Amino acid sequence: MSISTSSSDSLEFDRSMPLFGxxxxxxxxxxxxxxxxxxxxxxxxxxxxxxxxxxxFVLPKLFKSQLRKMSGVFSSFMTPEKRMVRxxxxxxxxxxxxFGCLVQDYVSFLQENKxxxxxxxxxxxxxxQFMTQVKNYLSQSSELDPPIESLIPEDQIDVVLEKAxxxxxxxxxxxxxxxxLKDFHMADGSWKQLKENLQLVRQRNPQELGVFAPTPDxxxxxxxxxxxxxxxxxxxPEKKVMLLLRVCKxxxxxxxxxxxxxxxxxxxxxVLTYVIAQCDMxxxxxxxxxxxxxxxxxxxxxxxxxxxxxxxxxxSLIKNFQEEQxxxxxxxxxRDTLRQWHxxxxxxxxxxxxxxxQNYLRVAFQEVNSGCTGKTLLVRPYxxxxxxxxxxxxxxxxxxxxxxxxxxxxxxxxxxxxxxxYPQKIKAELHSRPQPHIFHFVYKRIKNDPYGVIFQNxxxxxxxx
Numbered sequence: 200m201s202i203s204t205s206s207s208d209s210l211e212f213d214r215s216m217p218l219f220g221x222x223x224x225x226x227x228x229x230x231x232x233x234x235x236x237x238x239x240x241x242x243x244x245x246x247x248x249x250x251x252x253x254x255x256f257v258l259p260k261l262f263k264s265q266l267r268k269m270s271g272v273f274s275s276f277m278t279p280e281k282r283m284v285r286x287x288x289x290x291x292x293x294x295x296x297x298f299g300c301l302v303q304d305y306v307s308f309l310q311e312n313k314x315x316x317x318x319x320x321x322x323x324x325x326x327x328q329f330m331t332q333v334k335n336y337l338s339q340s341s342e343l344d345p346p347i348e349s350l351i352p353e354d355q356i357d358v359v360l361e362k363a364x365x366x367x368x369x370x371x372x373x374x375x376x377x378x379x380l381k382d383f384h385m386a387d388g389s390w391k392q393l394k395e396n397l398q399l400v401r402q403r404n405p406q407e408l409g410v411f412a413p414t415p416d417x418x419x420x421x422x423x424x425x426x427x428x429x430x431x432x433x434x435x436p437e438k439k440v441m442l443l444l445r446v447c448k449x450x451x452x453x454x455x456x457x458x459x460x461x462x463x464x465x466x467x468x469x470v471l472t473y474v475i476a477q478c479d480m481x482x483x484x485x486x487x488x489x490x491x492x493x494x495x496x497x498x499x500x501x502x503x504x505x506x507x508x509x510x511x512x513x514x515s516l517i518k519n520f521q522e523e524q525x526x527x528x529x530x531x532x533x534r535d536t537l538r539q540w541h542x543x544x545x546x547x548x549x550x551x552x553x554x555x556x557q558n559y560l561r562v563a564f565q566e567v568n569s570g571c572t573g574k575t576l577l578v579r580p581y582x583x584x585x586x587x588x589x590x591x592x593x594x595x596x597x598x599x600x601x602x603x604x605x606x607x608x609x610x611x612x613x614x615x616x617x618x619x620x621y622p623q624k625i626k627a628e629l630h631s632r633p634q635p636h637i638f639h640f641v642y643k644r645i646k647n648d649p650y651g652v653i654f655q656n657x658x659x660x661x662x663x664x
Contacts, residue, residue, distance in 0.1 A: 279350040284363045286344075287337065291367035295637060296342050297630045298333070302367055304559035305329055307575035310375050315577075319383040319485070323492035326372070330364040330493075337363075361495050365435040369493070373434040380485040389518070390481050396520045400476040408476075409469040413457035415450060423449060424478045430486055436493040439486065440503045447506045450474060464509070472513040487511055560587070560622055562605070564595045565643035578623055585618035591642040604645045609638035615645065 277285070293299040309315075309326075316322040337343060337360055351359050369376075384390045405414050415423065423446050430442045450470055454462050475483060487510050498504065560578040565571045574594050578587055584605050592600035607614045607625065616622065622640060629636050 280355070280359050280362070283343075283347055283350050283359050284366060287360075287363035288366050290342060298337065298340060298342050300626075300630065301333065301336075301559075304561055304575050306368065306371050307561060308559045308577065309372060311575055312577075313379065313382075316379070319380050319488060320492065322376070322379055322383075323489065326368065326376070327493050330361075330368055333368070334360040334364055357497075361437070362435070365437070369434045369436075376489070377485070380488065384484065390484070393484060393514075393518055394481060396517050397476055397479055397481075400472070400517055400520055401479065405470075405473050408473050410473050412454045412462050412466045412470055414470055414473055415453045419449060419453055420474060420477045423474060424480070427478055427480055427483060427486070431482055436490045437495065437498065439490050440494060440498070440507060443490070443510060444503065444506055446474075447471070447509070468509060468512055468516075471509060472516050475510070475513050476517055483510075484514060487514060558623070560626065560640060562587070562591055563639055563641045564591065565641050571641075580623040580627075581621060582623070583618060584616040584620045584622055587622055588618075588642065595642065602644050602646060603642055606641045606643060607638060608641055609636055613641075 290296055290298050291302040294303055316325065334357070338347065338356060347356055347359070381390075400408065426442050426446050430439045433439050433442075447467075451462070451467065454466070454470060487507065490507055491511065494503070494507070499507075558577055558579050559575050561573060561575050563571050563573040572595075576587070576590055576594065578590070588600065588603065588605050591597070591605065592603065597603055605616045605622065607616060609629065616625070626638075626640075629638055
């Protein structure tokens with residue numbers, strides 16, 4: 200029995216491109232960026248002192264001031280790209296800005312509403328759409344100070360914004376997305392089947408799998424496995440693809456160095472299939488899915504897209520492995536899936552309006568006995584306060600909803616919203632003001648509330664600060 204590919208089954212990409220050219224310009228930056236990612240995501244726990252000392256060393260104010268100045272000096276040495284990514288990241292955490300509110304509400308909504316997506320692909324496609332739209336908003340926004348075009352050349356603006364999206368959106372969602380992808384694949388039984396097939400494929404020698412080129416030895420497979428494990432720690436799909444290219448480079452080096460001849464894609468795919476089976480990592484399935492759906496579409500036309508689809512093809516061969524079958528080719532279903540995926544990801548489509556992604560409203564729930572909790576709700580622009588109250592009663596499991604109303608807390612003032620007003624319009628008006636306002640929508644009891652209805656229909660002017 201063998202696993203092989205014929206020329207008709209080959210993945211449809213340009214193979215005349217320079218091998219691993221995608222990686223050449225980014226090798227040095229990958230380690231640099233990975234250190235930044237891993238440092239931020241794997242913080243060591245604070246060390247507890249065994250014995251409390253009576254006296255503690257306090258930094259003099261002058262010394263603290265000097266440290267701040269030194270920090271500012273070091274920041275000035277940052278490249279314009281890193282300065283802009285850092286600035287956008289700071290802006291995304293500031294809920295006084297429209298951009299910050301947009302990002303934080305979306306992240307909160309995804310984390311709190313696991314049931315809003317029907318599949319792993321649906322989840323990842325929604326995140327990719329949001330990232331694309333927010334990039335378009337930022338490229339035209341006046342909230343960025345200094346403006347992005349003052350620091351970044353025009354042909355690099357999209358690249359910088361993409362990196363910023365990874366940090367602002369994918370980083371805080373990394374753990375949630377990983378857990379959701381795992382849940383989807385456990386629920387549909389695909390991981391159970393993949394686990395069984397990985398075991399079957401590992402029991403076959405390379406020739407039975409259609410491998411007729413030298414394969415990586417145990418030491419090389421361990422190196423590749425380490426790279427895959429490193430890939431799992433990253434939130435950036437672009438950096439994950441860079442590591443995948445390194446794996447492919449290592450495999451090609453082994454194939455050609457041990458034989459003295461050149462190999463094509465038809466020889467490479469069975470070797471990659473063999474290597475993935477030897478690594479025995481179920482998580483590679485979701486890693487590849489993550490990259491395929493979240494990678495910037497502009498990168499899918501080059502060798503990044505080619506080797507990504509090669510990895511998908513290798514996993515497909517493993518998933519469809521049948522012990523009794525004499526030969527395995529990429530099925531027509533797999534080839535069709537890849538064609539449809541590539542067309543869907545690379546064809547220019549109408550980008551959804553920012554209105555599609557600003558429909559999130561953060562509402563706090565205040566109770567005398569239990570304090571204050573909050574949820575992010577899906578609220579369209581023309582949904583009334585009355586409808587929002589009904590949604591809050593359902594989400595917060597309120598037994599006597601007639602006793603509760605929606606309030607706006609702004610400028611240290613409580614204001615009950617009339618039932619026929621529109622919370623999203625009120626939020627947009629607050630964000631449009633020259634001076635930022637910190638405000639909260641709060642769902643709470645109206646009993647003994649000394650304030651009357653402030654917003655009436657057609658009179659939605661907020662008091663100025």
